[in-house]
Amino acid sequence: MKNFVKTLAFLMMAIFSVFVLSGCGGSKQANSPEDIKKTGKIKIAVFSDKIPFGYVDKNGNNRGYDVYFARRIAKDLLGDEKKVEFVLVEAAARTEVLEADKVDLVLANFTVTKERAERVDFCLPYMKCMLGVVSKNGTIKNVSQLKGKKLIVNKGTTAEIYFTKNHPEIELLKYDQNTEAFQALKDGRGVALAHDNTEVFAWANRNAGYKCGIESLGSLDAIAPAVKKGNKSLQQWINDEIVNLAKEKFFHKAFDAELKQDFGAVAPDSVVVEGGKI
Amino acid sequence: MDSALVIFEGANLTRLLGGLLVSLRIAFLAVLFSLVGGVLFGILMNSKNTVVKVLCRVFLESVRIIPQLVWLFIFYFEMTKVFHIHIDAEVASIIVFSLWGTAEMGDLVRGAISSLPQHQRESGFALGLTKIQLYHYVILPQAVRRLLPPAINLVTRMIKTTSLVVLIGVIEVLKIGQQVIEISIFSAPNAAFWVYGFIFFLYFIVCWPVSLMAKWLENYWASKGV
Incomplete structure (x- = not known):
């Protein structure tokens, strides 16, 4: 019992000190x-x-x-x-x-x-851009074709936010890195890949057999x-x-x-x- | 086959090897700290003192339950946001991997020590050994042999997991591989296969000697009859 009390006291002290220290934080001036x-x-x-x-x-x-x-x-x-x-x-x-x-x-x-x-x-x-969807031979021409299929997006990008909010019926395959996401499309892990259209224009231009079936989707975004x-x-x-x-x-x-x-x-x-x- | 040549284009090979060096530097230092820290932590975990036991438990569980990626973010981003402590990304990686290694290694050491028959400890004390002497001459030499296979497993796992550090901006071998693939997509569409293959080969020649050394140690101990 005595040990238990000691442990508890110690833990509480530890937690308390973390709070006190973090209180000292406050925001530092960024570089002008x-x-x-x-x-x-x-x-x-x-x-x-x-x-x-x-x-x-x-x-x-x-x-x-x-x-x-x-x-x-x-x-x-x-x-x-x-x-x-x-x-x-x-x-x-x-x-x-x-x-x-x-x-x-x-x-x-x-x-x-x-x-x-x-x-x-x-x-x-x-710079400005909208979303674009690239697929093999550009077969995916509108969003309704994606229903029940896998769409590849990058974590933390506009494409992920747009599809999560507006098209929850489409299953998203999420990747941390660009290279992985495009490789996944090539490997056929999803039927299409959604990203900023500037990004997919360039990629489709360099990869024979892939086309931007949907060139502009969502609202006009500023970069x-x-x-x-x-x-x-x-x-x-x-x-x-x-x-x-x-x-x-x-x-x-x-x-x-x-x-x-x-x-x-x-x-x-x-x-x-x-x-x-x- | 031509795609394989992108590895040797420009400075790509030197960059890949430079990236490997970064991965290895993090892994080597973290393994070193983990081995030393893990043995001490394992002994500590066997302590009879409740306070020590609970603290050890809290440390072990928090390191084991929270993903390494989250720890990397805590040490690299949150430390700066909350305490204004700037830790270099590579140093933060070494700290996180050392903490992880120490916790896991410590649990392995604890397991190895407590698996030894109780009479070993009692016989040692009966001979008049002090606690330090007991650990030095009786407990640790036996525990280390039981420890070897799982420890090697942990070491190779740590080497491979270093690829996470790219998310806090450390550019290691896998990231450089991806940069090479990205610029070669047009000129060499199959570059990904060869570059990833080459990186597999690099990881292999790093991890394999570790396995070989473990095998040699086991044979060596067997031949000495201990």
């Missing part, structure tokens, strides 16, 4: 543009396996549309496009890396949604850089940057440099956004 200039380096989260937006080429260099913009931000903020540290993220960790101060900015094909906007602050969009919730000064700086870059049609240049070879016939204006105006 001035802070970033002081450190001389901006940390930007990008994808490493999402060609053509953020990927690593065969020589180990970061490439893609997002990366192209990230380097420009480093050049305009810090005077050198090399002063950017790329932090490679998975789709599901994009809000976490901001909340935990692991990066200053997320440029990882981040679609603006209400739910996400509660946890991070989005800047002006630099924008995101900063930590409350980091108004950095958000403002990025917004100004996006507006200024419209003068030189920067995002059209980025399209030509990184997206053209993958999207083929797609018109630049169906994807890129200049000056934040959708």
